[in-house]
Amino acid sequence: MRTRFRIDNTIPEGTRPNWWTGAGATRSELALVYGSAVVGAALVWWLIQKNEPWAIWQSGIALVMTADLFGGAVANALSSTKRQYQASPAVGTSTWVHLVRNPVSFTALHVYPIVVVALYPGGSWWWGIGWYAVTVSAVVVVARIVPGYLQRPTAMAIFVLASPIALDLPGPPGWAWLPPILLAKLLLAHAVHEEAYRP
Secondary structure: OOOOOOEOOOOOOOOOOOOOOOOOOOHHHHHHHHHHHHHHHHHHHHHHHHHOOOOHHHHHHHHHHHHHHHHHHHHHHOHHHHHHHHOOOOOOOOHHHHHHHOHHHHHHOOOHHHHHHHHOOOOOHHHHHHHHHHHHHHHHHHHHHOOHHHHHHHHHHHHHHHHHHHHHOOOOOOOOOHHHHHHHHHHHHHHOOOOOEOO
16 A cells, blocks of 8 residues: 655755745645735736726735735645755755745735735725734744644634634625635645645
């Protein structure tokens, strides 16, 4: 019987760091990330243009954010990404690398809910600031407070409770999907410490 799981947390020698898909990502992993980014962006753009037409500049910004969120959620779940973010940093690692490796500071960089209420009609500041604060707080709880064996179920509990609230709360038209996808990327995929499975 073929072994389906092989744990390998070491970064292969000679591979360059890749802060989106992890060092040494396989073709299958890359296909999942880029495919999700493209299909997710296209799906959201189609839904928005059908119901809430935006200006060209708004559509462009939305496509970039959407591709980053959909592709990034999948990228952060890759074993190659987990391996790179969770490995011990090398001596002399830059401040930027330390920043993006830290789940809380990495999450704090994702100000998308605030950007959305600033640039798109129909939203209120409490929605943007509120979802930003919920996301950062959730990551603090999972990455810094709960013990390791409770990280994954705690993250999932927050996600399943927050998702229906996000879909029901009034926000900018066309952006109700943002809080759940943001939580999927930063909480479920990035904040939870997991072993790296390799082929």
